[in-house]
Amino acid sequence: MGTSKSRASTKAAKSAPAIPTRLVPEKTFVLDNGAYTMKAGWACDPSVPAEEALSHCVTIPNAIVKTRDNRIWTGAQLNTHVTDWNEAVFRRPVEKGFIVNWEAQREIWDQTFFEEKATPRNKQLRIAKPEETTLVLTEAPNNLPVLQRNTDEMVMEEWGFGGYARCLGPTLNAWNDVNALFGDPLTKNDAEVSPKDCLLVVDSGYSHTTVTPVYKGQPLQRAIRRLDVGGKLLTNYLKEIVSMRQYNMVDETYIMNEVKEAVCFISNDFTHDMEKTWKANRKREDAQSVVVDYVLPDPNANKKGFMRPHDPLLHAKKKKGALSGLSPEVLSEDVLVLGNERFTAPELLFRPSDIGMQQAGIPDMILQSLSVLPPGLHAALLANVLVVGGNSCIPGFMERLENDLRAITSSECVVRVRRAEDPFRSAWLGGSRFASNREELGKVVITRQEYQEYGSGWATRRFAGLV
Amino acid sequence: MFRVELLANTTTHATPGYTYVADRGQAPAKANTAPALGRKRGINNAGKGGDISSRRANAILRHLAELDRENQRDVSIPIPARPAREAGARVSRTKTSSNVRRILVSQKTFRNHIDDEDAAIAAGGGGLSVPVGAAAVGPVIPSRVKAVAATGLAGSTAGTPRRSSTPTAASMTPAGAGVRKKRGSTLATVTTPSTPTPAPATTPAPAPATSEANDAKREDDSQDHRHKILKTEHDSDPLLHSFGPTIPSERIMDRLLSEPALSYHASRVGSPLSTQLPRSFCCMCGYWGKIRCKSCHLRTCGLDCYKVHEDSRCGAFF
Numbered sequence: 086m087g088t089s090k091s092r093a094s095t096k097a098a099k100s101a102p103a104i105p106t107r108l109v110p111e112k113t114f115v116l117d118n119g120a121y122t123m124k125a126g127w128a129c130d131p132s133v134p135a136e137e138a139l140s141h142c143v144t145i146p147n148a149i150v151k152t153r154d155n156r157i158w159t160g161a162q163l164n165t166h167v168t169d170w171n172e173a174v175f176r177r178p179v180e181k182g183f184i185v186n187w188e189a190q191r192e193i194w195d196q197t198f199f200e201e202k203a204t205p206r207n208k209q210l211r212i213a214k215p216e217e218t219t220l221v222l223t224e225a226p227n228n229l230p231v232l233q234r235n236t237d238e239m240v241m242e243e244w245g246f247g248g249y250a251r252c253l254g255p256t257l258n259a260w261n262d263v264n265a266l267f268g269d270p271l272t273k274n275d276a277e278v279s280p281k282d283c284l285l286v287v288d289s290g291y292s293h294t295t296v297t298p299v300y301k302g303q304p305l306q307r308a309i310r311r312l313d314v315g316g317k318l319l320t321n322y323l324k325e326i327v328s329m330r331q332y333n334m335v336d337e338t339y340i341m342n343e344v345k346e347a348v349c350f351i352s353n354d355f356t357h358d359m360e361k362t363w364k365a366n367r368k369r370e371d372a373q374s375v376v377v378d379y380v381l382p383d384p385n386a387n388k389k390g391f392m393r394p395h396d397p398l399l400h401a402k403k404k405k406g407a408l409s410g411l412s413p414e415v416l417s418e419d420v421l422v423l424g425n426e427r428f429t430a431p432e433l434l435f436r437p438s439d440i441g442m443q444q445a446g447i448p449d450m451i452l453q454s455l456s457v458l459p460p461g462l463h464a465a466l467l468a469n470v471l472v473v474g475g476n477s478c479i480p481g482f483m484e485r486l487e488n489d490l491r492a493i494t495s496s497e498c499v500v501r502v503r504r505a506e507d508p509f510r511s512a513w514l515g516g517s518r519f520a521s522n523r524e525e526l527g528k529v530v531i532t533r534q535e536y537q538e539y540g541s542g543w544a545t546r547r548f549a550g551l552v
Numbered sequence: 553m554f555r556v557e558l559l560a561n562t563t564t565h566a567t568p569g570y571t572y573v574a575d576r577g578q579a580p581a582k583a584n585t586a587p588a589l590g591r592k593r594g595i596n597n598a599g600k601g602g603d604i605s606s607r608r609a610n611a612i613l614r615h616l617a618e619l620d621r622e623n624q625r626d627v628s629i630p631i632p633a634r635p636a637r638e639a640g641a642r643v644s645r646t647k648t649s650s651n652v653r654r655i656l657v658s659q660k661t662f663r664n665h666i667d668d669e670d671a672a673i674a675a676g677g678g679g680l681s682v683p684v685g686a687a688a689v690g691p692v693i694p695s696r697v698k699a700v701a702a703t704g705l706a707g708s709t710a711g712t713p714r715r716s717s718t719p720t721a722a723s724m725t726p727a728g729a730g731v732r733k734k735r736g737s738t739l740a741t742v743t744t745p746s747t748p749t750p751a752p753a754t755t756p757a758p759a760p761a762t763s764e765a766n767d768a769k770r771e772d773d774s775q776d777h778r779h780k781i782l783k784t785e786h787d788s789d790p791l792l793h794s795f796g797p798t799i800p801s802e803r804i805m806d807r808l809l810s811e812p813a814l815s816y817h818a819s820r821v822g823s824p825l826s827t828q829l830p831r832s833f834c835c836m837c838g839y840w841g842k843i844r845c846k847s848c849h850l851r852t853c854g855l856d857c858y859k860v861h862e863d864s865r866c867g868a869f870f
Binding site for chain 1: 831
């Protein structure tokens with residue numbers, strides 16, 4: 086790519102013959118740009134085991150945060166610089182899974198990937214020469230064409246990557262070693278990385294939950310379905326009901342997110358669990374298994390929040406105050422008592438109608454997705470349901486999904502539901518393996534020269550598979 | 553003066569201020585027959601059916617929008633100014649193209665973008681014709697894909713946010729006219745029961761229909777025979793015949809894969825297939841909501857919670 090230094094010289098690009106100079110840069114950077122976190126790193130050899138490959142992948146919060154003391158932190162700084170999360174407010178460039186605000190996104194990318202000085206710390210993430218790098222960027226399904234075009238223009242014109250591929254995040258999971266996960270025999274030798282034939286990817290993330298049937302590494306677009314319930318909605322819902330019943334937590338998004346991650350579970354017997362947490366049953370033995378206390382973090386005393394079993398006696402004593410003879414630490418701590426909140430909040434993934442949302446839960450969504458596909462594919466897809474995304478880590482999620490799906494599908498079908506080994510970075514890992522298959526990668530990548538010749542409208546249509 | 557609202561149930565409590573909503577059990581047929589009585593029937597059932605009033609529907613929409621927020625308050629967080637930027641750290645920073653500048657200054661939210669998209673679709677453009685400039689520069693779109701795109705767009709612009717199963721099944725057929733005719737009829741027989749579950753597709757019940765369809769397919773593309781590697785005399789044995797649906801042929805898969813993406817709204821999941829009764833919960837403690845407040849229609853689980861609700865939370869007055 087001799088002409089790549091001067092970006093504006095489209096003349097030079099046009100005079101060059103189109104086909105023989107199609108150089109896709111050798112080094113590939115894979116970026117799974119999620120709404121909550123970005124998963125990024127250099128693609129590595131597929132022969133190394135998954136754990137080692139994942140050590141190349143770094144998770145960076147994709148947000149700009151203003152803390153209580155009016156200081157602003159960006160991206161990776163959130164992990165290191167912020168200790169007091171009370172009343173922190175967030176600005177996220179990604180809305181509904183799509184990059185919308187490029188002003189913020191550029192700032193985060195610049196700070197994370199394009200630092201001018203190479204330090205040992207940013208070695209894994211620094212893209213020194215974008216023009217000699219192929220970028221594999223993920224996007225959520227059913228993006229708006231306007232936003233796709235904005236993305237293409239930013240990637241190619243602001244940073245000028247040498248090669249660029251924008252692909253659906255869920256489809257990349259098919260390139261992982263899914264056969265081992267499902268316990269299938271390995272049919273081929275590992276000489277070349279190839280995608281799984283049929284895979285149904287359920288991606289339950291921060292903004293939404295999507296179902297994507299993937300056939301040989303490509304999405305079946307007509308069957309992609311989206312449920313507008315994601316981690317954000319669950320956190321907000323939990324925040325709302327806790328604020329209504331106990332402390333006012335409406336400004337504590339981050340803390341409630343931690344509470345959610347610590348205490349929430351998905352009930353496999355909703356009615357029974359509900360009875361257990363009824364206030365008249367609270368004192369019984371079996372209620373103790375569900376009701377828990379969450380001690381809120383105290384940044385002044387440098388204490389983190391944690392969960393502990395509910396103790397009604399301690400609670401009664403605390404109400405009496407100093408008379409009860411408890412230690413001042415116990416008296417000063419703020420405790421949320423969480424009963425049915427623990428399972429009614431994540432229940433929305435399976436019953437969105439509980440808050441009046443006119444959308445089907447995840448098992449129903451899978452059926453709706455399958456209903457527009459040829460019946461011959463149903464069995465193969467149902468036997469290979471892969472779950473990725475943060476919500477799949479909620480305890481009980483996998484069992485509930487498998488049970489519910491089993492109950493509503495025909496008995497002839499085998500239903501196998503598996504969670505990816507690393508549900509957060511599964512798409513990244515798949516992207517890394519995909520990048521090692523140069524032939525397949527070459528089919529989807531556009532080079533910088535092509536972009537300069539045909540423009541962004543062409544690029545958008547190219548990625549849409551129309552060209 | 554309090555008004556007693558009668559529900560189709562023998563155990564109605566005529567109580568001032570709230571209504572005891574009897575548990576209607578899990579039979580949806582019974583639940584739907586409960587008549588809505590009263591003066592406000594018109595408001596309560598404004599085109600919705602069921603017991604969701606238009607007021608309630610609006611409240612739900614507001615609530616969902618509330619749950620979708622990033623922060624509770626509207627805040628604007630500026631991009632922090634970094635000294636490195638002023639120093640002109642990166643070369644490309646000095647030269648930004650007009651596209652980049654336009655994108656960076658745009659403060660549009662996703663809501664704005666989706667409204668634009670809706671307007672474009674309503675104006676007949678549709679999502680995929682959005683690329684404005686440079687459209688003439690690129691290589692030509694193959695006409696085959698164009699046709700698929702056209703049908704896809706026609707489906708999405710027709711105003712149905714969710715595809716029903718029948719039209720998609722029809723558009724799924726391969727291009728050959730003869731095949732379309734045959735398969736169209738067989739598919740119609742398969743899908744006319746219009747049961748919400750795809751069970752008929754996977755059970756061996758529609759065996760004659762599918763096998764007929766398969767015959768039609770086999771006539772058309774001979775490559776289907778390819779996977780029959782071993783031929784034995786038992787192949788025609790009716791007892792060993794498998795009635796399961798066959799894997800679709802390469803050609804069908806190619807066409808499926810080359811379809812354009814659905815629009816954002818079209819890909820949203822529809823309402824539940826299985827008829828589940830809506831559950832309602834106590835707005836105070838989260839237990840089952842058995843009592844409905846007459847003034848704001850929120851549910852509570854019992855008199856304890858209702859009293860608290862009435863004293864402190866019930867803000868509705870109409």
